[in-house]
């Protein structure tokens with residue numbers, strides 16, 4: 001990127017002040033902080049995590065019509081759930097705003113913005129970090145379950161994404177909200193991957209003992 005990170009951050013903050021309410025801005029800043037902390041812990045580039053965290057909700061307050069219009073203009077393949085609940089498109093559209101308004105051309109950062117709500121099977125560690133920070137930042141609550149997920153997000157990224165998807169799915173069911181099929185695909189991929197990861201660890205652990 002041609003502009004320094006600090007200048008870009010300031011430009012994004014100025015834009016957010018005009019385009020999202022203060023409570024949303026506070027959430028965004030907490031996501032930025034948690035994404036940086038998780039990135040540092042998991043050997044992900046903290047500067048990229050900070051950028052994606054700061055820009056993940058750029059389109060959060062866009063009207064449903066605008067979200068649909070921008071997604072269609074971009075040629076995105078829409079699921080019927082996207083059409084019924086266009087709010088879910090704020091992640092994809094946020095990446096469009098990051099690219100077109102702020103000149104972000106780093107694909108992993110744009111993907112992390114795109115993936116922050118529904119995840120994606122096989123998504124990068126950077127995307128996992130932003131996905132988890134969005135769902136688990138301190139402002140989301142202080143229940144035992146959330147605190148366990150926060151701890152897990154430091155212990156194992158893959159297991160944390162799996163359990164966080166299950167947490168979100170349970171909440172969607174309880175509130176009788178539409179479920180996007182990608183949330184299920186993400187959960188299945190991370191369930192299987194975290195299982196095989198822990199089997200690998202067990203195997204390497206037992207080899208070490210032998």
Ligand SMILES: [Fe+2]
Nearest residue numbers: 056057060117
């Ligand atoms: Fe969001």
Ligand SMILES: [Fe+2]
Nearest residue numbers: 027056057134
């Ligand atoms: Fe968010």
